[in-house]
Amino acid sequence: MTKLDINLNVNGETYPIKVEARRTLADALRDDCGLTGTHLGCEHGVCGACTVLVDDQPVRACLGFAVQFEGSQIRTVEGLADGDELHPLQQAFWDHHGLQCGFCTPGFLMLAVAVLEKNPDIDDGELRRALASNLCRCTGYQNIVKAVRAAAGAMKR
Amino acid sequence: MSHIGQRLRRIEDPPLLKGAARFAADISFDGQLHMRVVRSPIAFGRLLGVEVADALAAPGVAAVWTGRDVADIPPIDFRQVRLPGLASYRQPILAADHVRYVGEPLAVVLAEDAYLAEDAANLVFAEIEEFEPVRRATDAMGEFAPGLSSEAAIVHKGYGDLEAAFAAAHDIVELRLSLGRHSGVPLETRGAVACYDAALDLLEIHGAAKIPHLNRDALAKMLGRPSERIQLYEGHVGGGFGIRGELYPEDVLVALAALRLGRPIKWIEDRKEHLTAANHARDQTHLIRAAVDARGFVLAIDDEFWADQGAYVRTHAATVADLTAALLPGPYMVPAYRAAGHIRLTNKTPAGTYRAPGRFEGCFVCERLMDAIARRLDLDPVAVRRINLIPPERMPFERHTDALGTDVVYDSGAYERLLDRLLDHVQYDELRVQTEARRANGERVGIGLGMFVEKSGLGPFDDVELILHEDGGIEVVTGAASLGQGIETSIAQICADGLGARPLDITVTHGQTDRIGRGMGAFASRVTVMTGSAVHQAAGEMKEQLLQAASDMLQTPAGRLAIEAGVIGIIDRPQGPSLTLGEVVRGDAAFKSVTATFNSEHMTYPYGAHLVVAAIDPETAAVKIERYVVAYDVGRAVNPLLIEGQIAGGIAQGIGGALFEEFVYDDLAQPLAANLADYLMPTLAEMPGFEILLSEDAPSPINPLGVKGAGEGGITAAGAAIAGAVDDALGGTGDIDCLPITPTRLHDMLAGNIMPNR
Numbered sequence: 052m053t054k055l056d057i058n059l060n061v062n063g064e065t066y067p068i069k070v071e072a073r074r075t076l077a078d079a080l081r082d083d084c085g086l087t088g089t090h091l092g093c094e095h096g097v098c099g100a101c102t103v104l105v106d107d108q109p110v111r112a113c114l115g116f117a118v119q120f121e122g123s124q125i126r127t128v129e130g131l132a133d134g135d136e137l138h139p140l141q142q143a144f145w146d147h148h149g150l151q152c153g154f155c156t157p158g159f160l161m162l163a164v165a166v167l168e169k170n171p172d173i174d175d176g177e178l179r180r181a182l183a184s185n186l187c188r189c190t191g192y193q194n195i196v197k198a199v200r201a202a203a204g205a206m207k208r
Numbered sequence: 209m210s211h212i213g214q215r216l217r218r219i220e221d222p223p224l225l226k227g228a229a230r231f232a233a234d235i236s237f238d239g240q241l242h243m244r245v246v247r248s249p250i251a252f253g254r255l256l257g258v259e260v261a262d263a264l265a266a267p268g269v270a271a272v273w274t275g276r277d278v279a280d281i282p283p284i285d286f287r288q289v290r291l292p293g294l295a296s297y298r299q300p301i302l303a304a305d306h307v308r309y310v311g312e313p314l315a316v317v318l319a320e321d322a323y324l325a326e327d328a329a330n331l332v333f334a335e336i337e338e339f340e341p342v343r344r345a346t347d348a349m350g351e352f353a354p355g356l357s358s359e360a361a362i363v364h365k366g367y368g369d370l371e372a373a374f375a376a377a378h379d380i381v382e383l384r385l386s387l388g389r390h391s392g393v394p395l396e397t398r399g400a401v402a403c404y405d406a407a408l409d410l411l412e413i414h415g416a417a418k419i420p421h422l423n424r425d426a427l428a429k430m431l432g433r434p435s436e437r438i439q440l441y442e443g444h445v446g447g448g449f450g451i452r453g454e455l456y457p458e459d460v461l462v463a464l465a466a467l468r469l470g471r472p473i474k475w476i477e478d479r480k481e482h483l484t485a486a487n488h489a490r491d492q493t494h495l496i497r498a499a500v501d502a503r504g505f506v507l508a509i510d511d512e513f514w515a516d517q518g519a520y521v522r523t524h525a526a527t528v529a530d531l532t533a534a535l536l537p538g539p540y541m542v543p544a545y546r547a548a549g550h551i552r553l554t555n556k557t558p559a560g561t562y563r564a565p566g567r568f569e570g571c572f573v574c575e576r577l578m579d580a581i582a583r584r585l586d587l588d589p590v591a592v593r594r595i596n597l598i599p600p601e602r603m604p605f606e607r608h609t610d611a612l613g614t615d616v617v618y619d620s621g622a623y624e625r626l627l628d629r630l631l632d633h634v635q636y637d638e639l640r641v642q643t644e645a646r647r648a649n650g651e652r653v654g655i656g657l658g659m660f661v662e663k664s665g666l667g668p669f670d671d672v673e674l675i676l677h678e679d680g681g682i683e684v685v686t687g688a689a690s691l692g693q694g695i696e697t698s699i700a701q702i703c704a705d706g707l708g709a710r711p712l713d714i715t716v717t718h719g720q721t722d723r724i725g726r727g728m729g730a731f732a733s734r735v736t737v738m739t740g741s742a743v744h745q746a747a748g749e750m751k752e753q754l755l756q757a758a759s760d761m762l763q764t765p766a767g768r769l770a771i772e773a774g775v776i777g778i779i780d781r782p783q784g785p786s787l788t789l790g791e792v793v794r795g796d797a798a799f800k801s802v803t804a805t806f807n808s809e810h811m812t813y814p815y816g817a818h819l820v821v822a823a824i825d826p827e828t829a830a831v832k833i834e835r836y837v838v839a840y841d842v843g844r845a846v847n848p849l850l851i852e853g854q855i856a857g858g859i860a861q862g863i864g865g866a867l868f869e870e871f872v873y874d875d876l877a878q879p880l881a882a883n884l885a886d887y888l889m890p891t892l893a894e895m896p897g898f899e900i901l902l903s904e905d906a907p908s909p910i911n912p913l914g915v916k917g918a919g920e921g922g923i924t925a926a927g928a929a930i931a932g933a934v935d936d937a938l939g940g941t942g943d944i945d946c947l948p949i950t951p952t953r954l955h956d957m958l959a960g961n962i963m964p965n966r
């Protein structure tokens with residue numbers, strides 16, 4: 052199959068890559084850009100482990116093709132921390148034991164970033180509804196909710 | 209300051225938070241080939257031939273193998289609880305003459321890229337003569353192979369005078385109960401990456417989990433290589449729950465391909481494959497009879513059960529049936545007992561262990577029985593449990609069964625005290641009154657209770673090496689493994705206390721077969737107990753050595769020195785001379801690392817209770833869990849934050865297994881739940897708030913720390929307590945006799961149809 056030259060803009064950097072039209076955004080990020088922080092838990096749009104931000108909207112990277120995302124600003128988990136300084140959400144997940152195996156964590160972090168950037172004053176019901184879009188098999192979710200709640204406060208400051 | 213008992217946040221988290229972790233799929237080698245497995249679309253049949261020519265001719269394909277190409281490789285062997293006769297039911301790494309479940313590997317394609325491998329796999333065609341599948345363990349027995357019955361073995365356990373007890377009984381209560389098929393379903397699918405270095409004659413395998421040393425030895429045997437020529441490396445692992453890390457056909461194929469083709473081989477499973485090929489679990493039907501006296505005291509239990517093993521007997525052999533039978537009586541006296549468990553082969557995905565294997569099942573059965581006894585004798589369900597509990601003065605309590613090759617001896621426990629703590633917390637009497645009032649008002653709401661004894665800390669041994677590096681860093685090397693449960697932090701806390709160091713100066717190396725000679729891995733909630741105890745020993749020895757060395761350097765008797773926060777100083781002389789641990793090692797050429805071994809012949813038994821309040825939606829027949837309380841005694845809590853995390857995760861999985869998750873099959877044994885839209889794992893929307901009451905009433909007398917494992921108690925009684933609550937909501941009819949309790953089943957029941965019991 053023919054490969055196409057495209058540029059992906061990820062975390063503010065340009066990645067010139069060569070991909071088949073059928074290559075998913077998730078595979079392009081992981082294998083062509085070397086950003087393996089975005090995980091694949093199902094490859095059919097249910098688990099949310101692959102959540103990245105595209106122009107600040109949460110998107111399941113397993114459900115799109117890389118070629119569709121030229122010209123978009125993509126954000127992944129690798130872009131959250133500022134050097135050694137963790138993003139408030141990363142810090143809160145750490146402090147509140149919001150992860151065990153950590154496989155779902157990048158997806159939850161990106162989902163929560165999108166949710167809180169859009170509405171830092173989100174109420175509990177809405178927050179729970181939003182976070183119910185991703186799966187975690189380890190934590191039982193309670194600490195994830197606690198962490199996002201705590202980060203909401205920190206991000207407003 | 210003691211670090212044990214602190215709610216320390218985890219030392220392993222930073223790379224996971226930053227997207228810098230290394231899960232199996234994150235590992236790649238230059239020149240690697242990708243493996244794609246071709247799987248049987250048919251549940252049962254004779255394999256007449258596999259057509260591979262088109263696949264071989266497809267772009268980027270390096271090799272295609274079928275069963276013929278790997279006929280020299282023996283089937284995958286058992287690693288525990290072997291029973292005579294089971295060996296004939298082991299799984300070959302590629303189907304040879306028969307296919308026995310949908311999803312069984314029958315060929316592999318090796319190609320330059322994962323997409324090309326998948327393209328070519330679609331061109332492989334298997335010709336199969338279809339047979340009628342065996343769909344259930346309770347169906348009439350069939351044949352696994354000509355002359356080989358579908359009943360692989362029967363597990364027997366028992367003690368006491370059963371016949372006398374039944375003869376003397378005031379009443380006999382009999383139930384038929386069943387549990388559906390579900391499994392661990394970690395969020396990371398399986399994967400392996402192998403690489404052969406011909407110059408060193410060394411095969412490296414990445415993506416190992418759970419039991420790297422045991423798998424290395426098993427692979428060595430299968431591939432006919434010395435163990436030391438194979439090294440396994442555990443990276444980050446996205447959840448285990450019993451199913452991940454066992455040796456599966458795909459792991460062997462990856463290793464074999466790396467050896468034969470001389471190129472690195474990468475295999476990452478997709479989710480559909482995972483749901484049809486990785487171990488399933490549960491799926492048992494029990495016929496239980498109990499002889500009781502007028503007070504509801506159980507004189508004897510007689511249980512016969514049928515375990516649906518699926519198509520092959522895998523690495524666990526008879527483990528699940530063994531544990532089910534050995535531990536079913538739970539926290540109750542039960543003076544006479546008999547269990548017979550039929551391990552039956554069917555044409556479904558092979559089954560193995562999943563978090564609380566055998567106990568989730570046994571607890572469901574035993575606790576439904578307790579409720580049924582209460583109903584029959586018109587007693588309060590709590591009162592029935594109370595008079596049956598083993599009293600603390602009977603500890604240690606010999607159960608007179610054996611599990612995983614060890615005699616079951618409950619080492620310590622104050623069961624009634626835990627029950628009282630739970631009842632006080634929920635103000636049980638008041639809760640009962642409120643619930644009854646709501647029911648009188650037309651609501652379908654109820655309370656369910658499940659009590660259990662867990663097991664943990666399986667031996668026989670664990671080794672650790674403790675190394676003090678010149679920069680003052682302390683490294684614990686262990687043959688245990690991490691599946692995301694936080695063992696690095698707990699081990700660091702134990703080590704810090706033993707040594708007088710700071711947890712943040714400690715690193716824990718696990719799952720690397722080239723770093724330590726032997727290791728048992730991580731299963732059966734064994735790591736905190738076994739590895740923790742070995743670390744405690746090693747740290748004590750290293751402390752002695754440090755104090756001796758520092759004594760020379762500081763010209764002070766060792767007895768007057770103390771180590772605190774990684775600094776050795778003179779007791780009562782805070783301004784006096786001091787040394788860091790790094791300075792001692794740098795100053796003492798003879799300073800050695802310490803190795804220690806902890807041996808244990810017995811497991812240690814934590815215990816707990818779950819209480820659930822649940823309501824049934826009158827419109828949709830969905831069950832809403834209003835309240836979920838777990839009381840759990842772990843002897844001594846190394847890190848309560850992590851233990852509560854383990855319990856919370858267990859509760860979520862338990863709710864899944866009780867209400868949502870089920871591997872459903874149709875009449876041709878085709879799987880109907882092969883993606884995450886059909887296999888329903890709980891999301892946040894299905895989660896109630898949890899209340900967790902952690903206690904330390906009964907430290908274990910059989911290890912130096914007093915700890916018991918905490919990995920499984922969050923799930924053990926979930927099926928029991930939720931079923932009890934739903935049953936109570938329906939007026940305590942006893943109709944809830946199978947899991948999962950799906951809205952469809954409940955709706956049928958409410959509409960007046962009988963709940964179909966399998």
Ligand code: FES
Pocket residue numbers: 090091092093094095096097098099100101102111112113114
């Ligand atoms: S991997 Fe994209 S939603 Fe699961």
Ligand code: FES
Pocket residue numbers: 149150151152153154155156186187188189190395446447692
């Ligand atoms: S932490 Fe393991 S899946 Fe969420």
